[in-house]
Amino acid sequence: MSVIDLNADLGEGDGPWRLEPACDDALLDLVSSANxxxxxxxxxxxxxARTCAAAAARGVAVGAHPSYDDRAGFGRRRLDVPRDVLRAQLVHQVGGLVAVARSVGARVTHVKPHGALYNAVVHDEEQARAVVEAVAAVDPALVLLGLPGSQVLRLAADAGLRTATEAFVDRGYAPDGTLVARGLPGALVTDAREAAERAVRMATEGAVVAVDGRTVPVAADSLCLHSDTPGAAPIARAVRAALAAAGVEVRPFVTTRAPA
Known part of the structure; x- marks a missing residue:
């Protein structure tokens, strides 16, 4: 039987960015990891605290989802932050979640950068080093989750950190295996059936069809869907059903054991 993790970016629910206010609880019933x-x-x-506690109660792995300091832009705007500043900001964010999670009986198992930072560290070595240094400083046992072939995963492996790769069931792919920028045609996949078909192919064949129709390889330990994608909960239900029908088991890529 094939095995895959299913993750979602959660706990983002203040301000205008939350499209479905009840979405987090619905997704926590369906995913195996929560960023x-x-x-x-x-x-x-x-x-x-509430998201970590709810995840732990369901056996869902908890990850930190740090960002550029950009609430106004929801972290989806590229910022040219000096390496030392970015490193300190990331230590602040990841270390804070580690403490909050521990306070509710949960354990942070992994780190996944958010939004523009996630995309930047695919190619930007300086910012990628800031991410790696921050994770290592907080807890070198944390797993760094990112795009296959990215600079940040290469540097993390060189630094002795554990890494994991992910693919996106609700985002469009460019022919080079990167994500289509939000706002461009094909950036989002909102049809539940299409997302489910993509998930199965990613999990069983390691491939996805890019926006130009070409098939590109995607090596994934985890599949991601976004909680602010329209119809996120129905998409997640369709993905889980399709994976089960294809004989793919969904479970966290790291243990969820809480701290003693």
Whole structure:
């Protein structure tokens, strides 16, 4: 039987960016990993605590989802932040979630950068080094989740950190295996059936059809869907059903054991 993790970016629910206010609880019933916003693009301390507790109660792995310091842009605008500043900001965010999670009996298992930072560290070595240094400083046992072939995963592996790769069921792919920028045609996949078909192919064949019709390889330990994608919960239900029908087991890529 094939195995795949299914993750969602959660705890982002303040401000105008939340399209479906009840979506987090619905998604927590369907995913195996939750990437929790750490306050710089969305969420706050209480939301972090509630999301971590809800995830732990369901056996869902908890990850930190840090961002550029950009609440106004929801972390989806590229910022040219000096490496030392970005490193300190990321330590602040990841370390804060580690403490909040522990306070509710959960454990942070992984780190996944959010939005524009996630895309920047695919190619930007300086910002990628800031991410790696921050994760290593907070807890070198944390797994860094990112795009296959990205600079940040290469540098993380060189630094002795564990890494995991992900693919996106609700985002369009360019022919080079990167994501189509939001706002461009094909950036989002909102049809539940299409997303489910993509998920199965990613999990079983390691491939996805790009926006130009070409098939591109995607090596994924985890499949991601976004909580602010329209119809996120129905998409997640369709994905889980399709994966089960294809004989693919959904489970976290890291243990969810809480701290003693």
């Amino acid at each position: 929790v916003a750490t306050g710089y693009h969305g969420g706050d301390a209480l939301t972090m």
